Amino acid sequence: MQTNIFETLDWLPDAPEDFRQRCKSLAEDANASGREVSALANAKLDNNKLRVLGGVIAKLIANGRTLHPLSPFKLGILGTGTTDLLLPPVVASAARHGVALEAIAGHYESALQDALDSGSVINTARPDAVLVALDHRSLPITAVPGEPELADRIVEDCAQIYAAICGAVRQHGGAFCILQTLASPPEAIFGSLDRSVPGTLEWIIGRVNDRIIDLAQRDGNVLFDVARLAATVGTANWFSPQEWNVAKLAFSYGYVPLYADRLGGLLGALRGKSRKCLILDLDNTMWGGVIGDDGMAGINMRQGDATGEAHLTLQQAALELHKRGILLAVSSKNTDEVAREPFRSHPEMLVREKHIVAFQANWRDKASNIAAIAQELNIGLDSLVFMDDNPVERDQIRQALPQVLVPELSSDPSDYARRMLATNAFEAVAFLQEDKARSESYKANAQRLALKSDAINMEDYLASLEMEIHFDPFDETGRSRIAQLINKSNQYNLTTRRYTESEVAQLEEDSRAFTLQVRLKDKFGDNGMISVVICRAEGDDVWQIDTWLMSCRVLGRQVEHMVLQELLHHARAAGVRRLVGEWRPSGRNDMVRDHYAKLGFTADGEGSEGSTRWTLSTDHEAPRPRMTVIRSGVSV
Amino acid sequence: MSQQEKLQQIFRDVFDDPSIELEPSMTADDIAEWDSLSHVRLMLEVSKAFGVRFSASEVSSLTNVGDLEALIAAKGGA
Numbered sequence: 200m201q202t203n204i205f206e207t208l209d210w211l212p213d214a215p216e217d218f219r220q221r222c223k224s225l226a227e228d229a230n231a232s233g234r235e236v237s238a239l240a241n242a243k244l245d246n247n248k249l250r251v252l253g254g255v256i257a258k259l260i261a262n263g264r265t266l267h268p269l270s271p272f273k274l275g276i277l278g279t280g281t282t283d284l285l286l287p288p289v290v291a292s293a294a295r296h297g298v299a300l301e302a303i304a305g306h307y308e309s310a311l312q313d314a315l316d317s318g319s320v321i322n323t324a325r326p327d328a329v330l331v332a333l334d335h336r337s338l339p340i341t342a343v344p345g346e347p348e349l350a351d352r353i354v355e356d357c358a359q360i361y362a363a364i365c366g367a368v369r370q371h372g373g374a375f376c377i378l379q380t381l382a383s384p385p386e387a388i389f390g391s392l393d394r395s396v397p398g399t400l401e402w403i404i405g406r407v408n409d410r411i412i413d414l415a416q417r418d419g420n421v422l423f424d425v426a427r428l429a430a431t432v433g434t435a436n437w438f439s440p441q442e443w444n445v446a447k448l449a450f451s452y453g454y455v456p457l458y459a460d461r462l463g464g465l466l467g468a469l470r471g472k473s474r475k476c477l478i479l480d481l482d483n484t485m486w487g488g489v490i491g492d493d494g495m496a497g498i499n500m501r502q503g504d505a506t507g508e509a510h511l512t513l514q515q516a517a518l519e520l521h522k523r524g525i526l527l528a529v530s531s532k533n534t535d536e537v538a539r540e541p542f543r544s545h546p547e548m549l550v551r552e553k554h555i556v557a558f559q560a561n562w563r564d565k566a567s568n569i570a571a572i573a574q575e576l577n578i579g580l581d582s583l584v585f586m587d588d589n590p591v592e593r594d595q596i597r598q599a600l601p602q603v604l605v606p607e608l609s610s611d612p613s614d615y616a617r618r619m620l621a622t623n624a625f626e627a628v629a630f631l632q633e634d635k636a637r638s639e640s641y642k643a644n645a646q647r648l649a650l651k652s653d654a655i656n657m658e659d660y661l662a663s664l665e666m667e668i669h670f671d672p673f674d675e676t677g678r679s680r681i682a683q684l685i686n687k688s689n690q691y692n693l694t695t696r697r698y699t700e701s702e703v704a705q706l707e708e709d710s711r712a713f714t715l716q717v718r719l720k721d722k723f724g725d726n727g728m729i730s731v732v733i734c735r736a737e738g739d740d741v742w743q744i745d746t747w748l749m750s751c752r753v754l755g756r757q758v759e760h761m762v763l764q765e766l767l768h769h770a771r772a773a774g775v776r777r778l779v780g781e782w783r784p785s786g787r788n789d790m791v792r793d794h795y796a797k798l799g800f801t802a803d804g805e806g807s808e809g810s811t812r813w814t815l816s817t818d819h820e821a822p823r824p825r826m827t828v829i830r831s832g833v834s835v
Numbered sequence: 836m837s838q839q840e841k842l843q844q845i846f847r848d849v850f851d852d853p854s855i856e857l858e859p860s861m862t863a864d865d866i867a868e869w870d871s872l873s874h875v876r877l878m879l880e881v882s883k884a885f886g887v888r889f890s891a892s893e894v895s896s897l898t899n900v901g902d903l904e905a906l907i908a909a910k911g912g913a
Contacts, residue, residue, distance in 0.1 A: 219853070246876070246880075247851070250851070281872070284872065284875070284876065441888055441889075441891075442879065444891045445875065445878070445891045445894050446875040446878075446879070446894075448875075452876070453883065
C-alpha cells in the first residue's frame with residue numbers, strides 16, 4: 200500500500216478529463232508554448248497518457264518549436280532490453296521538470312558498440328548527455344560464489360566497460376554520461392550470506408555500483424541512482440520475470456512513469472530547474488489544529504501522539520531541506536503575531552523563526568501571498584513548492600499560479616513529508632558549501648522587502664527601518680572609499696566629476712571647500728558609505744555644489760533629503776545665503792535629472808551640453824525624514 | 836463495465852484511438868498502431884486491468900481479439 204504513492208505518482212493532481220483532446224489540440228497549435236506542455240505534464244499520467252503527450256512533444260520539437268520556457272535537452276539512451284517503450288514517457292516527464300527533451304535510443308543491446316562507433320545514431324545525434332541505462336543482464340556478470348579473484352576481475356571488467364562508454368561518448372558525441380546504478384534482483388542464492396560471500400550476484404553488483412558512483416563523480420558525469428529507486432518500490436516489484444521473458448523489459452512496465460519522472464527531475468536539475476523554496480501552510484500542515492482557535496496549548500505537535508508526530512516528521516524534513524540550502528517560507532491565513540507565536544515559544548516546535556526566510560501570515564488570498572514571497576526572495580514562481588492540507592487552497596494555487604508545484608496531500612499527515620519529497624522537486628546534481636549559506640543572504644533582502652509590503656505607508660516603512668545616518672567631513676579614514684565612489688558612481692551622480700585619491704586628500708585641507716561623506720545604518724545592518732558631497736565657495740555667500748552622488752542601494756530611503764538638511768545646516772552656519780546645484784548629463788545619470796527640482800530648488804538656466812542650473816535659498820525649510828542623525832560622531 | 840467494454844477501453848487507450856470498436860475477428864492488421872512493441876504494451880495493460888498473467892507463449896500465440904477474449908475468460912480475468 201505504501202509503495203502506491205510512487206507507482207501512481209500520487210503527489211500529482213489527476214489528469215484533466217479531456218487530456219487526450221488537449222494533447223491533440225496542442226499538437227495542432229501553431230503557437231504551442233512550453234507552458235501548455237508543462238500544464239499537461241504536471242498530472243498523474245499513466246503509461247498511455249505519457250505516451251500520448253510524449254508523442255506530441257516529440258512532434259512539436261521535430262517541427263522546430265522551442266517550447267519556451269522549457270529548456271532544450273538532447274539525451275541519448277543506451278539501455279538494457281527494450282528501451283523504445285521508455286522514450287515517450289521520459290520525454291513527457293521531462294516537461295514536468297522544465298525540460299524540452301529530445302531522446303534518442305541506441306540499438307537493442309548494443310550499448311558499447313553505440314558508444315564506440317563514431318557514426319552510431321547516438322554519437323551522430325550530438326546529444327548533451329548519454330544515459331547509460333544498463334542493468335546486470337547487459338554486463339559480463341556471472342555469479343562466482345567463493346571465487347574472490349574471479350569476482351574481482353568481473354568487477355574490474357564492468358568498470359572498464361563503463362569507463363570505455365564514458366570516454367567514447369565524450370570523444371565521439373561530445374557528451375557527458377548519466378550513469379545508472381544497478382538494482383539487485385531479489386533472488387538470493389545463499390540468503391543473507393549473499394551480501395558477504397565474494398562472487399555472489401549481490402556482492403558483485405554492490406562493488407560495480409561503487410565503481411559507477413566513483414565514475415559518476417568525474418568528468419562532469421552524473422549519477423542516476425536506480426538501485427535506490429528499485430529499493431524504494433521493492434525489487435520484487437521492480438524486477439518482473441514475466442515482463443523480462445515476454446518483452447525484455449529491464450524493469451516492470453508499471454514503474455516506467457516513476458522512472459521517467461525521476462529521470463526528468465535529474466535532467467531538470469541539470470538545466471537549473473530544481474525548486475529552491477518550500478512554502479508551508481501552518482494549521483493542520485505544520486502542526487495539528489488551528490492556532491487561532493486552539494491556541495498554543497491546543498495545537499498538536501506532541502511527541503508520543505500519532506498526529507503530533509506526523510506533523511513533526513514534516514517539520515523535520517523541512518529542516519533537513521533547510522540544512523542543504525532549500526529556503527523555507529510560510530503562507531498562512533492567520534494574524535501575523537498569532538501565527539509567529541509557536542515559532543517563537545512553542546517548546547515542541549522544531550522549525551523556528553530563524554529558519555523562515557519569508558513569513559506571510561495574513562488574510563489575503565494565498566496566491567497573492569505566494570506571488571509576494573517569490574518577489575521578496577527574487578526567485579521565479581517555478582522555484583516554489585507549496586504544501587497545504589486544504590484541497591481548496593491547493594486548487595486555487597494550481598489555477599492561479601500553475602508554475603508553483605503543489606503536491607497532492609491525503610487527509611493523513613503521516614505521509615506529508617514523504618509526498619513532499621517524492622515530488623523530486625529539489626533534485627540536485629551537486630552539493631556545494633555555498634548552498635548551505637544561501638538561506639542567510641536571501642533572508643536579509645527578504646526582510647527588507649517584507650517590511651515594505653506590510654508597511655501601511657512609506658513614511659512608516661522608513662521609520663520602521665530605524666535608520667541612522669552618519670555625516671562626516673572628508674578624512675583619511677574615508678578617503679579611498681570616497682575616491683572609489685567618485686570614480687565609479689554613474690547613475691545617481693549629478694555632475695560625474697572624477698577626482699583622484701590625492702585630489703580628494705587635498706579637499707580635506709581646502710578651506711574654500713565643504714565636504715560630506717555619508718554612511719547609513721539600519722536595523723538590518725550597516726550599508727557603509729553611500730553618499731558623497733563636495734561644495735565650493737563662490738564669493739562669500741554662495742556654495743556651488745560641485746559633486747553630489749549616492750549609491751543606488753539606498754534609493755527611496757530619503758537619504759538625499761537628509762543630506763540637503765545637513766548641507767543647509769552647515770551653509771547657514773557658514774553665513775552662506777544660497778546653494779547652487781548643477782545637473783550635467785553624462786548619458787547615464789538621467790535618474791537625477793529632476794533631483795534638484797524634487798528637493799525644492801528653482802531652475803536657474805541652462806549651461807553647456809544640456810546641463811541645468813538650480814538654486815535654493817538657505818532659508819529653505821524642508822520636512823525632516825525620520826532618521827537619527829550622527830554628525831561627526833555626535834547624535835543631533 | 837463488461838469484459839468486452841473494458842477490453843475495448845484498453846485498446847483505445849493503448850492505441851490512442853477512441854474510435855476503435857472491437858470485433859472478435861480483429862487482428863493486428865486492422866489497427867495501424869498494432870506492432871510488436873505495442874502488442875507488449877497491450878498485453879501488459881490487459882494483464883494489469885484483468886489481474887491475470889500471460890506466459891511468453893500465450894503472448895505470442897494470439898492471432899485475433901477473439902483469442903485474447905477467450906484467454907482472459909479462461910484465466911478467470913475480471
